[in-house]
Amino acid sequence: MRILIAGIDGYLGWPLAMSLANEHVLAGVDNLSRRRLVHEGGSQSAIPIADLPQRLQVLETITNRPIQLYQGDLTEHEFTKQVIGEFRPEVIVYLAEIPSAPFSMKNAKQAMFTQSNNVLGTLATLFAMNELCPDCHLLKLGTMGEYGTPKVDIPEGFFELSFRGKSDWMMFPRKAGSWYHQSKVHDTHNIEMACRIWGLKSTDIMQGVVYGTRIANQLSIDELNTRFDFDECFGTVINRFCAQAVIGMPLTPFGKGEQKRGFLPLKDSIRCLTLALENPPDRGEYRTFNQFDQVYSINEIAASVERVGNSLGLSVCIQPIDNPRIEEEVHEYRPDNTALRELGYCPSDNLEGEIKTIIEDLIPHAARIEEYRHNLMPKIRWQSID
Numbered sequence: 001m002r003i004l005i006a007g008i009d010g011y012l013g014w015p016l017a018m019s020l021a022n023e024h025v026l027a028g029v030d031n032l033s034r035r036r037l038v039h040e041g042g043s044q045s046a047i048p049i050a051d052l053p054q055r056l057q058v059l060e061t062i063t064n065r066p067i068q069l070y071q072g073d074l075t076e077h078e079f080t081k082q083v084i085g086e087f088r089p090e091v092i093v094y095l096a097e098i099p100s101a102p103f104s105m106k107n108a109k110q111a112m113f114t115q116s117n118n119v120l121g122t123l124a125t126l127f128a129m130n131e132l133c134p135d136c137h138l139l140k141l142g143t144m145g146e147y148g149t150p151k152v153d154i155p156e157g158f159f160e161l162s163f164r165g166k167s168d169w170m171m172f173p174r175k176a177g178s179w180y181h182q183s184k185v186h187d188t189h190n191i192e193m194a195c196r197i198w199g200l201k202s203t204d205i206m207q208g209v210v211y212g213t214r215i216a217n218q219l220s221i222d223e224l225n226t227r228f229d230f231d232e233c234f235g236t237v238i239n240r241f242c243a244q245a246v247i248g249m250p251l252t253p254f255g256k257g258e259q260k261r262g263f264l265p266l267k268d269s270i271r272c273l274t275l276a277l278e279n280p281p282d283r284g285e286y287r288t289f290n291q292f293d294q295v296y297s298i299n300e301i302a303a304s305v306e307r308v309g310n311s312l313g314l315s316v317c318i319q320p321i322d323n324p325r326i327e328e329e330v331h332e333y334r335p336d337n338t339a340l341r342e343l344g345y346c347p348s349d350n351l352e353g354e355i356k357t358i359i360e361d362l363i364p365h366a367a368r369i370e371e372y373r374h375n376l377m378p379k380i381r382w383q384s385i386d
């Protein structure tokens with residue numbers, strides 16, 4: 001298949017490229033904004049990463065297959081059209097968004113940047129697909145955070161809504177809790193409409209929180225490492241707890257720590273995306289997959305990191321802090337996730353094994369985390385008017 005990875009330089013995009021490069025014709029797009037934003041925020045990837053041309057060159061040498069690189073911004077419609085028109089993808093894996101709730105909650109400038117980058121990039125892609133490759137499958141990364149934490153079960157995609165004796169199939173309502181998550185909700189509505197009125201086809205992935213340093217069969221070549229962020233904007237919770245454990249800093253659940261979310265290891269994320277692209281929807285179909293392995297509370301995760309860290313000889317403890325977010329701290333959470341299992345996804349279901357690998361991978365880079373340890377404590381507050 002001809003696969004365009006939008007956001008190839010990112011935490012997920014790079015391992016996805018590594019995993020697909022042997023069997024598919026790949027092209028990648030990136031504007032390097034993730035590298036820039038982490039740097040401007042005063043942090044760095046805990047695991048050193050090669051620059052994009054260099055990592056591509058190493059991958060091309062190993063696989064003996066060229067990967068076409070387009071460096072540019074997908075919110076620029078002419079650029080997006082040029083990429084899609086030249087490469088003519090059969091699948092676009094669309095990861096090219098600002099992926100941070102705290103970043104988007106800092107102030108108006110960052111909220112507006114997040115929403116314009118995410119919503120306009122996806123919209124430009126939908127227009128280019130409609131004009132140039134209407135048969136292409138858009139595999140778009142949304143987030144489980146779109147749903148919020150409703151008191152009812154969360155289905156995948158549509159549910160039957162009845163009112164005054166009539167019923168219809170409607171998209172399950174969204175209740176996002178940050179401007180970032182809200183940008184994904186806007187994407188979801190735009191993509192569903194493009195499929196309905198233009199006959200495009202898309203899999204919209206409501207992904208849980210990803211954790212991990214590596215994919216299953218990753219070669220131990222430094223240039224192939226994917227990034228691993230631990231700062232308050234771009235680090236995800238398990239990764240941040242592991243970084244705290246490695247430098248002897250207490251793990252810091254927010255508030256009561258009973259917040260529940262869906263989680264999955266990096267290697268499972270790549271496996272699920274591969275399954276989705278190998279099993280495309282029909283023309284005109286818009287479908288949703290809830291992509292996660294297990295639901296855990298933040299306290300359960302902290303306890304696991306503490307247990308594994310201590311078993312590896314670290315000195316790990318847990319010290320909850322005031323919650324900088326506005327969110328329910330004790331709630332029900334029952335999302336469905338059967339679609340990917342029906343396609344053959346076997347979850348790793350090995351949280352503590354994954355945490356062990358992360359901590360072992362981070363220990364040699366403890367000094368890089370230590371250098372930026374102040375970034376492990378949150379400063380952005382949800383009600384801030386900075």
Ligand SMILES: NC(=O)c1ccc[n+]([C@@H]2O[C@H](COP(=O)([O-])OP(=O)(O)OC[C@H]3O[C@@H](n4cnc5c(N)ncnc54)[C@H](O)[C@@H]3O)[C@@H](O)[C@H]2O)c1
Nearest residue numbers: 007009010011012030031032033034073074096099141210
């Ligand atoms: N990592 C997670 O835990 C997680 C969970 C749920 C959903 N997601 C979603 O998955 C996707 C990938 O996440 P990630 O963690 O790899 O993020 P990432 O920031 O590492 O990757 C996104 C890449 O896209 C690039 N990019 C951003 N805007 C662009 C633009 N306008 N034009 C071109 N390139 C652009 C960035 O430079 C970056 O390399 C995102 O859409 C994110 O919202 C991630």
